[in-house]
Amino acid sequence: MTLIITNEPVPLKIDTDDVVRVGKTRVTLDTVVNTLQNGATAEEIVYRYPSLKLADVYSTISFYLNHQQEVETYLQQRQNQAQAIRKMNEARFDPQGLRDRLIARQVEQAS
Template identity: 40%
Template sequence: MSVKAEFKVSAPPFRWDESGGIRIGQSRVTLDSLLAAYHSGFTPEEIAFQYSVLHLEEIYSAIAYYLNHRQEIDNYLEQRRQKAQQQRSELSQQYNLVNLRQRLSDHALQAQGELISDASTS
């Protein structure tokens, strides 16, 4: 008696977004996020709980693809990390984000003080 089984091989559930990132399936979850959870020790089931928009088979497929193409995916992740660092640096220089919270707080206190003094002179 012979048993015949057919298997369907499917492509990983990846799609490129407008910023050059890889998304999982039709969700907005990035491969970066999924792999960060995986590298933090989360199981595929825990990742599915964390990202309820993902199907368990998409998570397993993405992890399997990563394990079979580790060098390419690690290169992609490193490029994304460098791009994010460059963008943070540019924003910091362009908008002087140093002490932003303190300046906003000072401005709010100043505005509040002006409101109080306006109310007392009326």
């Protein structure tokens, strides 16, 4: 019996929104890395996100450990984008104003 060793492709894909996803799932690289950094094992990650395959999670962790600086830069860019979108939405839809309108509507309907 001969063992054949092959290079397996990393199960990471960039979708149309430039978000890195794991395998053929909607789970993001951000999610796997953050869960790992919060102390979860690969098995726990698969338990939390059952659409993931254990082998894909291990490959993703390996990729992260071998390319930590690049992944951290990507994660920081994603965080900056999320903050910019949050600020834009808050500017467009004032949360305090929305709350006041909802309370006024409740009072109006109760009358």
